[in-house]
Amino acid sequence: MDGNGRWAKKHGQPRVFGHRNGVQSVREATEAAAELGVEYMTLYAFSTENWGRPKAEVNALMTLLVQTIRKEIATMNKNNIRLKAIGDLEQLPSKSHKALLEGIENTKNNTRMTLVLALNYSAKWEILKAVKTLAQEAKDGKIDPKGISEATFDDALSTKGIPHPELLIRTSGEQRISNFLLWQIAYAELAFLPIYWPDFRKQHLYQAIIDYQNRERRFGKTSDQISDSE
Numbered sequence: 660m661d662g663n664g665r666w667a668k669k670h671g672q673p674r675v676f677g678h679r680n681g682v683q684s685v686r687e688a689t690e691a692a693a694e695l696g697v698e699y700m701t702l703y704a705f706s707t708e709n710w711g712r713p714k715a716e717v718n719a720l721m722t723l724l725v726q727t728i729r730k731e732i733a734t735m736n737k738n739n740i741r742l743k744a745i746g747d748l749e750q751l752p753s754k755s756h757k758a759l760l761e762g763i764e765n766t767k768n769n770t771r772m773t774l775v776l777a778l779n780y781s782a783k784w785e786i787l788k789a790v791k792t793l794a795q796e797a798k799d800g801k802i803d804p805k806g807i808s809e810a811t812f813d814d815a816l817s818t819k820g821i822p823h824p825e826l827l828i829r830t831s832g833e834q835r836i837s838n839f840l841l842w843q844i845a846y847a848e849l850a851f852l853p854i855y856w857p858d859f860r861k862q863h864l865y866q867a868i869i870d871y872q873n874r875e876r877r878f879g880k881t882s883d884q885i886s887d888s889e
């Protein structure tokens with residue numbers, strides 16, 4: 660969800676104005692995805708690197724998070740949407756952490772779509788954590804290092820049980836991944852949209868999905884092999 664700050668600047672407003680307007684885009688994206696039958700959507704809301712921003716902006720983002728979660732729980736329940744989170748959640752301010760856990764608990768039985776918030780998340784942090792967990796288990800004799808498979812590694816990540824993304828969308832025109840789901844996006848299709856996040860509307864998701872549907876996902880195979888198996 661990139662470009663909130665630049666969007667605010669374009670409108671002659673402080674950066675926080677961009678984040679506040681970004682909440683409407685979160686609603687649009689979530690509603691559109693649920694309506695289309697998307698089962699999992701992950702939003703990169705706060706990276707581990709984002710702590711380096713000015714304190715006032717970090718505080719404003721954390722407050723916005725608490726407010727948005729509290730405000731949207733009823734709508735999520737009405738629409739059968741389950742909230743989840745990935746990242747180093749315990750390091751979040753206690754108020755944000757509490758609101759997040761409440762949101763997760765209150766929506767845990769919903770089944771239509773899972774909305775995953777990446778908060779205080781960094782893919783390198785997550786991969787290192789998984790490596791340490793598996794190394795410790797091997798040291799303790801609980802697992803055989805030779806038996807570590809992609810599936811074992813998947814289960815050691817904070818995305819355990821969440822399917823790998825098929826499509827990754829980044830707004831604002833930047834064409835990089837910025838430490839997001841590095842392991843999980845090995846075969847994801849990438850879409851870089853030239854709009855700032857607060858301008859994101861349902862139509863943008865529809866278009867990105869149409870573009871995705873017109874791509875050929877070969878997973879390392881040849882085009883002929885893919886069309887023969889269809």
Ligand code: FPP
Binds near residue numbers: 703720
């Ligand atoms: C990136 O734009 C955006 C963020 C770091 C925050 C995203 C948060 C929201 C949209 C708030 C609501 C979220 C939820 C899930 C409740 P940027 O600030 O990096 O923009 P810039 O690159 O133009 O400076």
